[in-house]
Amino acid sequence: MEILRTIALYADSKDMPFLVIGGHAVNIYGISRQTGDLDLLTPLRSKPFWQELFRKLRYTEFQSDDKFSRFEPSTKIEWPVDLMYVDDTTFSMMQADAMAHAFGLTDVSVVSSKHLIVLKIHALKSLQSHRMSKDYLDVLGILQTNLSLFVDSELEEVCSFYGPKDLYERLKNDLERV
Numbered sequence: 001m002e003i004l005r006t007i008a009l010y011a012d013s014k015d016m017p018f019l020v021i022g023g024h025a026v027n028i029y030g031i032s033r034q035t036g037d038l039d040l041l042t043p044l045r046s047k048p049f050w051q052e053l054f055r056k057l058r059y060t061e062f063q064s065d066d067k068f069s070r071f072e073p074s075t076k077i078e079w080p081v082d083l084m085y086v087d088d089t090t091f092s093m094m095q096a097d098a099m100a101h102a103f104g105l106t107d108v109s110v111v112s113s114k115h116l117i118v119l120k121i122h123a124l125k126s127l128q129s130h131r132m133s134k135d136y137l138d139v140l141g142i143l144q145t146n147l148s149l150f151v152d153s154e155l156e157e158v159c160s161f162y163g164p165k166d167l168y169e170r171l172k173n174d175l176e177r178v
Contacts, residue, residue: 005106031141037080044085121163
């Protein structure tokens with residue numbers, strides 16, 4: 001994935017850390033899922049760096065706030081890129097648990113499976129129908145491949161704090177069927 005290699009080279013040269021999240025991270029954890037973009041997590045303080053980088057790479061920013069930026073490439077052969085911004089404390093915690101993974105010739109940090117689940121559960125809170133099917137199945141799949149990722153009470157707490165109502169019960173029922 002050439003765009004990820006380019007991003008990593010620029011980011012490393014300026015000491016601007018990022019983590020791979022989203023569908024590419026889900027695939028790393030053994031759940032096969034089609035994805036149409038590249039999702040990255042980075043500290044909010046670095047937002048100006050990322051906006052400038054994507055301008056240089058001829059991407060157009062079509063959504064921007066303190067939580068997300070979305071960038072569209074100038075050609076159809078490149079991946080669209082979505083950035084999720086978090087505060088420094090949250091990023092540092094996630095970065096500490098991240099793992100290096102090779103994407104072609106590029107090694108980059110991928111969010112831990114546990115933090116990926118928390119991010120996916122948080123995305124489910126928006127109750128967007130297109131998110132529910134993908135993100136719910138991602139959470140369920142990762143949990144099924146690693147049932148010891150959360151103790152039961154911890155998963156319930158994460159679901160009730162970050163997710164929609166009744167998410168924990170639904171996950172518990174679906175996990176018991178396996």
